[in-house]
Amino acid sequence: MNANLYFDQIDFYAYLPKKDCLECGYTCKEFAEIIKKGKRIENCPYLTQKEVEYLNLAIEARDFLKAPMYPSTIKTKTGLVFSNEKAVTIVTANYPYTQAVIAEVLVRAKIDFNMLVIDTEGYSVDMAVYLGLFNAERLREQMEELEKVDRKKIIIPGLAKNAKKEIEDLIGSAILGPICCAELPIFLLKMGLLR
Numbered sequence: 334m335n336a337n338l339y340f341d342q343i344d345f346y347a348y349l350p351k352k353d354c355l356e357c358g359y360t361c362k363e364f365a366e367i368i369k370k371g372k373r374i375e376n377c378p379y380l381t382q383k384e385v386e387y388l389n390l391a392i393e394a395r396d397f398l399k400a401p402m403y404p405s406t407i408k409t410k411t412g413l414v415f416s417n418e419k420a421v422t423i424v425t426a427n428y429p430y431t432q433a434v435i436a437e438v439l440v441r442a443k444i445d446f447n448m449l450v451i452d453t454e455g456y457s458v459d460m461a462v463y464l465g466l467f468n469a470e471r472l473r474e475q476m477e478e479l480e481k482v483d484r485k486k487i488i489i490p491g492l493a494k495n496a497k498k499e500i501e502d503l504i505g506s507a508i509l510g511p512i513c514c515a516e517l518p519i520f521l522l523k524m525g526l527l528r
């Protein structure tokens with residue numbers, strides 16, 4: 334059995350141009366509903382090639398992005414998996430399957446990234462949020478690692494929105510990312526974080 338990766342939480346409409354030109358055969362809102370069901374984007378004159386690529390990656394992620402539903406915790410090491418100081422830094426849980434799905438989607442998108450793994454006691458992000466383990470205190474343990482990365486490009490999981498303020502107070506800034514990691518490439522592109 335596979336874990337819930339929250340594909341239904343992707344708001345494709347937010348990334349469409351909202352021009353309602355009907356080139357795709359639908360209005361933007363109708364098209365968003367259709368691609369949510371798995372149809373690839375072929376022709377939209379207002380989207381860049383990169384936007385189409387990353388939207389199609391999110392659309393197809395259901396087919397390649399899987400993590401098993403594991404009945405227990407599994408702890409990985411905490412700390413920074415470092416690529417370079419200009420890259421975005423994805424803050425996540427010390428649970429291997431969470432890290433694996435993030436890496437899978439960003440590697441497929443050919444996006445450079447750092448990953449900062451905090452101690453969530455081996456729980457995935459959703460469970461860690463539910464148990465109150467994804468918080469500024471857990472990030473405080475990684476302050477030394479945070480010195481190595483661009484503080485303006487720290488991405489926290491969308492599910493951790495209640496911890497955003499306390500994390501910002503601690504480290505200066507934090508960007509609330511998407512709930513579904515398949516949305517990360519198009520989200521990072523639209524936020525201008527891939528320059």
Ligand code: SF4
Nearest residue numbers: 354355356357361377
């Ligand atoms: S082609 Fe693009 S801009 Fe035009 S209606 Fe479809 S999604 Fe919207």
